[in-house]
Amino acid sequence: MKKHSERFCRASIIGIDFLYICSMKKIFLITLFIVFAISINGFTQKNGNLGNTRITVHCTSAVSSVTLTKTPLKYNKLFAFSAQLDDGGLDIYTNAYPFLNGGSVSGITYPGLQYTDGCGNEIKFRMSSSIFSFDDTETIDVHEPGTGWSFLNTWPQLIELYQQGWGISNHGLTNKVGEYEYSLERNHSYVKLKTQVATPGGVRLGIFVNPNGDTNYTKYAFQQGYHICYVQGYNFGYPSFDVTSAWNHNNIRMGRTNFYNGISIAAIAQNMALASISGAHHWGVVFSHSITNGTYGYDFETFKSQMTAIAYNYGKSGADNIWMTTEEEVLDYLLLSPYLTVNSEKSGNDVIITFAGNLPTDFRYYAVSLLLNTDASIQTVNLSGPGNLTYNGQGTKQSLININWDKATLLPDTTDPEVNDAEKWVSKTEASQSQLDANIAVDYVEMLSPGTVKDSFRRRLCNISGLIYPKYFCALGVEDHQISSDPRIFLNPATGSLVVSSTVAFSSVSLLSLQGKVLIRKEISALQVLLDVSGLSQGIYLLSITSGSRVINRKVIINKIQAH
Numbered sequence: 001m002k003k004h005s006e007r008f009c010r011a012s013i014i015g016i017d018f019l020y021i022c023s024m025k026k027i028f029l030i031t032l033f034i035v036f037a038i039s040i041n042g043f044t045q046k047n048g049n050l051g052n053t054r055i056t057v058h059c060t061s062a063v064s065s066v067t068l069t070k071t072p073l074k075y076n077k078l079f080a081f082s083a084q085l086d087d088g089g090l091d092i093y094t095n096a097y098p099f100l101n102g103g104s105v106s107g108i109t110y111p112g113l114q115y116t117d118g119c120g121n122e123i124k125f126r127m128s129s130s131i132f133s134f135d136d137t138e139t140i141d142v143h144e145p146g147t148g149w150s151f152l153n154t155w156p157q158l159i160e161l162y163q164q165g166w167g168i169s170n171h172g173l174t175n176k177v178g179e180y181e182y183s184l185e186r187n188h189s190y191v192k193l194k195t196q197v198a199t200p201g202g203v204r205l206g207i208f209v210n211p212n213g214d215t216n217y218t219k220y221a222f223q224q225g226y227h228i229c230y231v232q233g234y235n236f237g238y239p240s241f242d243v244t245s246a247w248n249h250n251n252i253r254m255g256r257t258n259f260y261n262g263i264s265i266a267a268i269a270q271n272m273a274l275a276s277i278s279g280a281h282h283w284g285v286v287f288s289h290s291i292t293n294g295t296y297g298y299d300f301e302t303f304k305s306q307m308t309a310i311a312y313n314y315g316k317s318g319a320d321n322i323w324m325t326t327e328e329e330v331l332d333y334l335l336l337s338p339y340l341t342v343n344s345e346k347s348g349n350d351v352i353i354t355f356a357g358n359l360p361t362d363f364r365y366y367a368v369s370l371l372l373n374t375d376a377s378i379q380t381v382n383l384s385g386p387g388n389l390t391y392n393g394q395g396t397k398q399s400l401i402n403i404n405w406d407k408a409t410l411l412p413d414t415t416d417p418e419v420n421d422a423e424k425w426v427s428k429t430e431a432s433q434s435q436l437d438a439n440i441a442v443d444y445v446e447m448l449s450p451g452t453v454k455d456s457f458r459r460r461l462c463n464i465s466g467l468i469y470p471k472y473f474c475a476l477g478v479e480d481h482q483i484s485s486d487p488r489i490f491l492n493p494a495t496g497s498l499v500v501s502s503t504v505a506f507s508s509v510s511l512l513s514l515q516g517k518v519l520i521r522k523e524i525s526a527l528q529v530l531l532d533v534s535g536l537s538q539g540i541y542l543l544s545i546t547s548g549s550r551v552i553n554r555k556v557i558i559n560k561i562q563a564h
Contacts, residue, residue, distance in 0.1 A: 045339065045358035048411035052385035055353035055401065059376035066351050068344045070337055071369040072244050072281040073330075075118045076400050078321035079240075079272040080283040080330045081310070083265070084256075086171060086209060088131035088143070090150070091292040093157045095300055100125040100307065101164060105300070113311040115322055118369075118400045119390040122316060125307065125324040128167025129153065130209040133190045134174050143194070145512055145544065155553065156512065156542045159198040167326035168195075169207035177211050181220040182436045184208060188224075189421070189443035196447065197555050200408070201418060206328050206364060218253075228252045228331055230285065240272045240284030243334055256285040261294040261302055266309040269322065273314060283334075285327055332365040340368055349376070353401075361414040366405040373398050386410050418447040422457050429461060438467045472547075498556065500545065501528040508546040511556075533558055 073080050085092045098105050101124045102112030113125040131153070135142055142149040143158065153161075162168055168191070173183040192202030208226050210217045221229060230237075231253045238255025241247065259265050265286050272282040288297030298306070314322035323330070341356040351374060359366065372378075374397050381401060383389040386409040393399030407414070425441035441461055448454040461467070462474035500509055509529050511520040519541070520531050536558055545552045 044361045046361050046411055046414060047356075047358050048414070049386050050340075050355050050357060050359060050405075050410060053355050053387045053403070053405070054384045055389065055403075056382045056384070057351040057353065057372060057374070057378060057399065057401075058380045058382070059349045059351070059374060060379050061376045062349055063346045063351055063374050063376045065373075065375040066344050066346055067373045068342060068351075068353065069371050070340070070342060071371055071400075073283070073323050074333045074367055074369050075116075075323060075402060076369055076371060077115075077118075077281075077323035078314075078319075079269075079276045079281055080243075080323040080325070081269050081272065082128070082283070082285040082325065082327045082330060083259075084128045084130060084167070084169065084209075084285065084287040084327065085291065085297075086130045086287055086289050087175075088129055088152045088158075088171070089290055090153055090157075091290060091300075092127060092129045092166075093153050093161060096127055096291055096303070097161060097164075097166070099304060100127065113307060113315055113324075115311075115315045115324060116320055117390050117402055118320075119392040119402065121390055123325075125311065125315070126164075126166050126326050126329075128169055128207070128326045128328065129158070129161065130169035130171035130207070131158065131187075131191070132171045132174055132211070133187050133194075136174050136176050138174060141194075145542075146510070146518060154512075155194050159195055162195065162198045162203055165326070165329075167207070167328045168203055168205060169209050169327075170205040171209045172211035172217070175211070177214045177216075179436070180214075180217045181224070182440075183211070184217060184220055184226075185224060186436070186440050186443070189425075189440045193443045193446055194553075197553075202447065204362065204364075206331075206362075222251050227335075228254075230254050230256045230327075232256065232258070237284070239268055239286075240275065240282040242275070242280040243283050244279060244281055249335060249338070254285075256287050259286045259288045260297050261299065264306065266306045266313075269310045269314060273319075273321065283330055329365045332363045333367055336360065336363060336366060337368070342368070342370060344372075359411065361411055363407070366407060366410055368403050370401040370403070371398070372401060418444055419453065422448060426457050426460050429467075430464060433464055433466065435467055438464070438469070442469060442473060498531040498533045498543075498558070499528065500531070500543070506545055506547050510544040512542040512544060 085096070095105055097103065099110045100113050102110060104110070114122045115125075116122055131143070133141060133143060135149070140147050140149070142152050143155045145154045145156070158168060170184065170187050170191070173187040173190070188205050191205055195203040208217070208221045208229065213232055218229060227250065229252060232255065234253050234255040236247070236254050239257045241254070257263070257268060268284060268286060272284050276282045290297035291303040292300045294302070310322065310324070312318050314320070315324070336359065339357045339359050343354045343356065345352050351372065353370070377395060377397060378393050378399050380394070381389065381391040381399060386405055388404045388406075389401065391399050391401045421444040422441065425437060425444050429437040429441045438461060445454060445457045445461070448457070458473060462469065498511070500506070505525050505527055506529060507525060508521065508523050509531065510518055511531055511533070512518050519536065520533070522529055522531065538558060541556050541558060543554045543556050545554070
């Protein structure tokens with residue numbers, strides 16, 4: 001287990017676009033450096049479709065007085081509370097996730113813990129996990145199912161957590177310290193590669209947790225564009241801070257509280273609530289290494305009782321004034337607010353709300369909560385343009401309005417441009433001829449779709465002598481067009497079989513649950529394999545295919561099949 005970890009950081013990458021002009025024989029790469037308006041924080045910004053969002057508040061009579069304010073915390077909550085488990089331990093998936101989100105642990109079913117959005121909609125408590133990706137030799141992927149690291153989360157489990165709104169943080173490449181810049185950058189690229197099915201471009205890690213509390217990582221994190229860092233024992237933010245106070249949004253260092261048996265996170269939450277008076281709104285973060293082993297953190301019974309006490313007092317069943325969510329969501333809300341301008345105008349019985357501003361492009365969450373006060377009774381609140389709306393206050397003169405934007409709709413074409421990252425690291429490898437740079441470059445090249453662009457990057461890397469690549473990587477025209485485009489997967493309802501075929505022989509094929517449990521495995525050297533899935537329930541599964549040193553993971557959907 002790692003020692004008490006030290007900090008996390010928020011990523012921001014300056015946007016660089018590339019234009020490709022292709023002929024039959026050559027690819028000319030023209031690099032277009034686009035100069036963006038950069039704020040004091042250095043975020044790349046874009047307006048996107050923000051100006052197309054329009055809210056119309058219709059009242060029962062003419063409106064003569066309006067006040068509109070952004071709430072300090074989302075959903076106008078009194079305080080925000082975040083909890084993280086370091087090292088990627090399995091218990092965040094097997095215990096914290098089903099207990100907080102709703103599910104079963106050791107045969108006991110839990111309904112989950114929740115607060116509301118202030119408009120009657122339930123939201124479940126969420127946490128986050130910081131992960132490293134390899135063993136100390138950097139040869140074993142510790143999250144790949146079946147590699148012997150069963151006490152850590154698998155990639156399918158991490159993907160499920162992320163898709164349910166839970167957080168993932170960068171904890172360095174391995175369980176050891178050293179090679180600081182490489183450890184940070186390689187884990188960033190590798191996690192993106194392994195989570196392509198979770199979100200377009202893979203999960204961009206926005207938080208960095210220093211392995212073993214080693215402060216040598218800090219300068220590299222900031223140099224690489226990370227903006228937010230937690231520092232164990234650091235005064236600012238420890239155990240909480242008032243988000244409405246004046247605080248530096250650039251290269252932020254903050255503290256967080258380590259919890260273990262004997263430390264009450266319920267008491268920490270209570271202290272934050274008590275400190276949130278006279279317009280103050282506190283946010284604090286707690287972390288540990290286990291919720292099933294009191295030696296490293298909490299035992300599960302303690303975790304349940306502490307979280308239940310927080311929910312009882314401040315969740316839906318209590319004051320409903322807590323925002324219990326990931327660090328990433330809170331940070332995105334706080335950092336977005338200065339960029340977002342909200343305007344209102346009166347028009348007869350209507351109040352029209354519009355938005356403006358150049359927004360940071362590397363956030364996961366884009367949201368704002370508004371408090372509207374009028375001198376007329378509110379009848380309806382309607383949204384046009386991008387965004388999702390919830391509101392309250394019908395029949396009154398005050399309304400809480402929550403807007404959540406989907407990034408792809410709000411800021412189209414701002415998903416991570418993998419080709420830019422590939423160009424950056426391939427060029428860097430050509431200049432340095434470093435094996436470490438090459439490892440990162442391979443990750444980004446592997447994210448590209450098969451074709452001439454990907455081949456060109458691979459060719460450039462493979463032309464550098466003295467570097468080691470995966471066996472398949474330099475076999476141009478084989479892996480891309482026969483392995484990556486394959487395997488071909490289809491169901492045969494007549495036989496209840498999942499048919500997997502390729503033009504390159506498999507060495508093994510496994511079908512796993514999203515929890516990482518191996519349901520079917522075949523060791524075989526063949527171009528086609530049939531897996532009997534007639535006894536499986538309808539749902540989503542993970543297909544893991546090995547061909548030589550190449551491992552391909554694909555999600556497959558199995559519809560209900562009659563057993564033969």
